[in-house]
Amino acid sequence: MAEHRKPLPHPTPETKDFWDGTKAGELRLQRCNDCTHTYFPPRPFCPECASRSVSSFKASGRGKLYSYVINHRPAPGFEHDAPYAIAVVELDEGPRMMTSMVGVEQTPEALVLDMPVAAVFEPGNEHLNVPKFRPAAGAAR
Amino acid sequence: MKPGSVAIVGAAETTEMGVIPDLSVIQLHADAALNTMKDAGLGPKDIDGVATAGESPVAIAHYLGITPTWLDGTAVGGCSFMLHVRHAAAAINEGLCRTVLITHGESGRSRVGAAGRWGSPASLQGQFEGPYGTSGPPSSFTIPVLRYMKEYGLTHEQLAMVAVVQREWAGMNPRASYRDPITVEDVLNSRMIAYPFHLLECCLVTDGGGALILTSADRAKDFPRKPVYIIGTGESSETPMVSQMEDFTTSKAFRVSGKKAFDEAGISHDDVDHLMVYDAFAHLPIYGLEDLGFCKRGEGAQFIWEGNTRPGGKLPLNTNGGGLSYMHSGMYGMYALQESVRQMRGIAPAQVPGAKISIAHGVGGMFAASGTIIMSNERP
Ligand SMILES: [Zn+2]
Numbered sequence: 001m002a003e004h005r006k007p008l009p010h011p012t013p014e015t016k017d018f019w020d021g022t023k024a025g026e027l028r029l030q031r032c033n034d035c036t037h038t039y040f041p042p043r044p045f046c047p048e049c050a051s052r053s054v055s056s057f058k059a060s061g062r063g064k065l066y067s068y069v070i071n072h073r074p075a076p077g078f079e080h081d082a083p084y085a086i087a088v089v090e091l092d093e094g095p096r097m098m099t100s101m102v103g104v105e106q107t108p109e110a111l112v113l114d115m116p117v118a119a120v121f122e123p124g125n126e127h128l129n130v131p132k133f134r135p136a137a138g139a140a141r
Numbered sequence: 142m143k144p145g146s147v148a149i150v151g152a153a154e155t156t157e158m159g160v161i162p163d164l165s166v167i168q169l170h171a172d173a174a175l176n177t178m179k180d181a182g183l184g185p186k187d188i189d190g191v192a193t194a195g196e197s198p199v200a201i202a203h204y205l206g207i208t209p210t211w212l213d214g215t216a217v218g219g220c221s222f223m224l225h226v227r228h229a230a231a232a233i234n235e236g237l238c239r240t241v242l243i244t245h246g247e248s249g250r251s252r253v254g255a256a257g258r259w260g261s262p263a264s265l266q267g268q269f270e271g272p273y274g275t276s277g278p279p280s281s282f283t284i285p286v287l288r289y290m291k292e293y294g295l296t297h298e299q300l301a302m303v304a305v306v307q308r309e310w311a312g313m314n315p316r317a318s319y320r321d322p323i324t325v326e327d328v329l330n331s332r333m334i335a336y337p338f339h340l341l342e343c344c345l346v347t348d349g350g351g352a353l354i355l356t357s358a359d360r361a362k363d364f365p366r367k368p369v370y371i372i373g374t375g376e377s378s379e380t381p382m383v384s385q386m387e388d389f390t391t392s393k394a395f396r397v398s399g400k401k402a403f404d405e406a407g408i409s410h411d412d413v414d415h416l417m418v419y420d421a422f423a424h425l426p427i428y429g430l431e432d433l434g435f436c437k438r439g440e441g442a443q444f445i446w447e448g449n450t451r452p453g454g455k456l457p458l459n460t461n462g463g464g465l466s467y468m469h470s471g472m473y474g475m476y477a478l479q480e481s482v483r484q485m486r487g488i489a490p491a492q493v494p495g496a497k498i499s500i501a502h503g504v505g506g507m508f509a510a511s512g513t514i515i516m517s518n519e520r521p
Contacts, residue, residue: 006272006274007262007267007271007272008262008272009262009263009267009268009269009271009272010261010262010263010267010268011263011268012263012268015268019268040385041265041268041269041382041385066288066389067284067285067286067287067288067389068284068287069280069281069283069284069286069287069335069336069337069338070333070335070336071274071275071276071279071280071335072332072333072334072335072336073276073279073280073334073335074274074276075271075274075275075276075280076276077274078274078276081274083333083336084274086273086274086275086280086281086284086335087273088284088384088389096384096385097269097384098269098270098273098275098284098382098384099273100273100274108336108337113287113288113291114291130272
């Protein structure tokens with residue numbers, strides 16, 4: 001059977017800044033200059049008030065584990081990882097994002113909801129890295 | 142819509158159900174459509190409106206020999222057919238067409254003539270979810286549930302009970318894929334698919350189809366079958382990305398769609414005799430019961446645990462066995478509608494005695510969209 005490589009994102013003009021950020025080791029979010037709403041995924045306008053005046057900023061990269069599953073039926077490219085967690089973290093700035101948890105066993109016992117997590121960047125290609133999260137200091141282990 | 146102004150006068154599923162390796166997707170649509178036209182005593186020249194999802198309505202109309210004056214290709218996942226019913230009712234009332242055929246067919250298991258499944262890596266899901274190893278609904282539709290479990294204390298046993306109760310209903314349905322009784326222990330001992338979901342908490346993957354024919358209530362009484370009136374409709378959407386749901390313990394699309402339908406019908410929850418909640422996975426009926434207002438938040442699982450939704454219970458739920466035990470081709474909403482129609486006609490294999498009002502509530506994508514149809518066998 002052919003080896004599949006893990007799928008990598010294809011950035012669009014509207015998301016390029018986010019992915020450029022991952023290459024620089026930054027997790028970037030966007031904030032509305034008019035209503036201060038912070039949001040994700042990236043788009044060149046505010047989903048709260050429709051203002052086109054928005055800015056990108058470097059987020060803390062900190063958050064907490066919000067929810068997850070532990071997938072036993074791997075996607076193409078993930079055959080050697082199964083079972084692996086597919087997680088959602090809630091960032092300290094408010095937005096949530098899907099991610100993988102690294103540096104921690106992929107078990108219900110090790111993956112405790114609301115544990116503090118911090119972003120790390122796994123090498124992707126010449127354009128981007130993939131943001132993932134590891135348990136942060138003070139995490140329940 | 143004006144409650145009761147439009148009725149379902151034809152309803153049928155494909156002749157076979159489950160594994161159908163000798164029919165392609167478009168022929169599954171056609172098989173269901175031919176059975177439905179026969180059910181309504183109509184031919185293709187009598188149909189002037191076509192709606193479908195998965196296939197193009199143009200392809201379906203041409204394949205069946207229909208010349209439409211109204212088309213609807215709304216495709217928002219498994220609840221698309223609920224939206225088609227709603228849109229068709231509006232179109233019929235507006236005079237855009239008189240007789241609408243809604244079709245579904247899907248070769249979910251055999252994949253005969255089926256399209257590819259994977260989205261573009263440039264889509265938002267492709268960029269912000271795909272890289273983390275989601276492998277279809279079992280590993281993404283399920284993600285909100287651990288948060289629900291933590292917020293409300295839902296137990297693994299309660300989640301498993303959803304599948305147990307639906308298997309009871311399936312046991313009464315000769316066309317159901319799985320009919321043997323199961324226990325909570327059986328569910329928890331079945332293979333882990335995506336923790337906390339075991340195999341028996343995930344829907345089947347089967348082949349099949351179904352179709353409906355709708356017309357104005359005034360014409361409906363001239364058809365061979367007892368009309369089933371549409372008395373309330375709703376639809377909504379939230380997000381194409383499950384990770385971006387506003388609240389992991391409740392579906393905004395469910396709440397908005399359900400409220401719309403209840404308000405339109407002008408009924409209360411006590412009036413409802415029968416309920417279908419699209420159950421791609423075991424948590425869906427729990428979310429559905431709460432988001433439609435049958436239970437308070439956090440109490441849906443206990444409601445099922447106590448037997449309220451099982452045969453003989455006060456709110457019979459997913460009486461065909463559901464996506465967990467009856468069939469699930471991929472876009473299951475059509476089968477929920479079919480079971481509601483059978484219950485309203487009084488011909489369901491597990492008939493709820495004297496049922497007068499039924500709700501078919503659907504989900505599209507992973508909590509992405511929703512549609513709700515309230516039917517009655519009495520014209521309001
Ligand atoms: Zn704003």
